[in-house]
Amino acid sequence: MKKILLFTLLVSSLFAEAKLYIGAGGGIYNETYEDTTTSINNSAAIGSFKIGYGERKAYAIELSFDYIQNNSKLIDTNDGQKYGINIDFVKAFDFDIYVLPFVKAGFGAGEMKSDLNNGSLNYGSFNLGTGVFLPLSETFDIELAYNYRYVSYEKINDTISTIPKTDVNIGYIGINARF
Numbered sequence: 414m415k416k417i418l419l420f421t422l423l424v425s426s427l428f429a430e431a432k433l434y435i436g437a438g439g440g441i442y443n444e445t446y447e448d449t450t451t452s453i454n455n456s457a458a459i460g461s462f463k464i465g466y467g468e469r470k471a472y473a474i475e476l477s478f479d480y481i482q483n484n485s486k487l488i489d490t491n492d493g494q495k496y497g498i499n500i501d502f503v504k505a506f507d508f509d510i511y512v513l514p515f516v517k518a519g520f521g522a523g524e525m526k527s528d529l530n531n532g533s534l535n536y537g538s539f540n541l542g543t544g545v546f547l548p549l550s551e552t553f554d555i556e557l558a559y560n561y562r563y564v565s566y567e568k569i570n571d572t573i574s575t576i577p578k579t580d581v582n583i584g585y586i587g588i589n590a591r592f
Contacts, residue, residue, distance in 0.1 A: 432466060432467055432468050432469075432473075432591065432592075433464070433465070433466055433591070433592045434464075434465045434466075434469075434473075434589050434590060434591040434592065435462075435463065435464050435465075435589070435590055436461075436462070436463045436465070436556065436587050436588060436589035436590070437460075437461065437462050437463075437587055437588065438460075438461055438556065438585055438586055438587020438588065439458060439459060439460045439461065439585070439586070439587070440458075440459050440461075440583055440584045440585035440586060441456060441457075441458065441459070441583065441584045442455075442456065442457045442458065442459040442481050442581065442583050443455070443456045443581065443582045443583070444456075444457075444564070444579050444580070444581045445579060445580045445581075445582075446577055446578075446579045455483065455484065457481050457482055457483055457484060458481070458482055459479055459480070459481045459583060459585070460479070460480045460481075461477050461478065461479050461480075461585065461587065462477065462478050463475050463476060463477035463478070463587075463589075464476050464477075465503070465589075467503065468505075469505060469513060469546055469548070469554065469591060470505055470506075470507040470513060471504075471505060471507075472502070472503065472504055472505075473502075473503040473505070474500070474501070474502055474503070475499075475500070475501045475502075475503055475517070475519075476498070476499070476500055477498070477499045477501065478496075478497070478498055478499075479495070479496070479497040479498075479499065479521075479523070480494065480495070480496060481494065481495040481496075481497070482494055483495045483525060483526075493525065493526030493527065494525070494526050495523055495524070495525045495526075495536075496523055496524050497521050497522065497523030497524075497536075497538070498521060498522060498523065499519055499520070499521035499538070499540055500519045500520060500521070501517045501518065501519030501540055501542070502517060502518055502519055503515055503516075503517040504516055504517070505546060511547070511548070512545040512546065512547055513545060513546040513548065513554075514543070514544070514545050515543065515544055515545065515546060515558075516541075516542065516543050517540070517541070517542040517543070517560075518540065518541050518542075519540045520537070520538060520539055520540060521537070521538040521540055521562070522535070522536065522537050522538070523535070523536055523538070524536070525566070534566055534567060534569070535566070535567045536564050536565060536566045536567065537564070537565055538562040538563060538564045538565070538581070539562065539563045540560060540561070540562050541560070541561045541562075542558055542559060542560035542561065543558065543559055544556060544557050544558030544559060544585070545557050545558075546589070551591070552590055552591050552592070553588065553589065553590055553591070554588070554589050554591070555586070555587070555588055555589075556585070556586070556587045556588070556589055557585070557586055558583075558584075558585040558586075558587075559582070559583070559584060559585070560581075560582075560583040560585060561580070561581065561582060561583075562580075562581040562583070563578070563579075563580060563581075564578065564579045564580075564581055565577075565578045566578070566579075
């Protein structure tokens with residue numbers, strides 16, 4: 414009984430001081446695929462929704478959901494929308510200036526609609542990013558960011574020996590609400 418009581422107190426104290434935030438935004442998604450015979454460059458719009466936990470001036474962890482209206486023709490001529498989920502660890506710096514610069518790193522996974530591979534193709538990514546928070550008040554801020562993703566798609570079938578790997582550059586602007 415004591416363990417249950419202590420666990421309940423611990424969890425409630427964590428959420429009593431919780432620094433939760435949500436955010437939404439969009440940007441430009443630029444994907445580049447190059448091998449010895451092919452070079453593909455795809456630019457599209459990206460929309461993102463995120464939920465985070467942490468301090469604006471210190472550390473945080475973010476869970477983000479992405480939607481990309483894709484037209485890359487990377488795998489086949491009918492590549493479709495991409496849906497992704499990412500987990501990023503964020504470190505912000507407070508230099509007593511109006512903006513709060515940050516860096517982030519994480520990983521992600523997602524799915525791209527495609528006529529090949531039974532209608533969809535899965536991918537994984539390693540994410541790096543940098544940017545600034547522009548505080549508007551105690552609860553709202555604007556986020557300007559650049560994100561780099563190294564994306565690896567699943568192998569399509571046994572006849573294709575290589576697995577496509579791409580470099581993705583994302584310019585992002587969003588607004589966050591902190592609680």
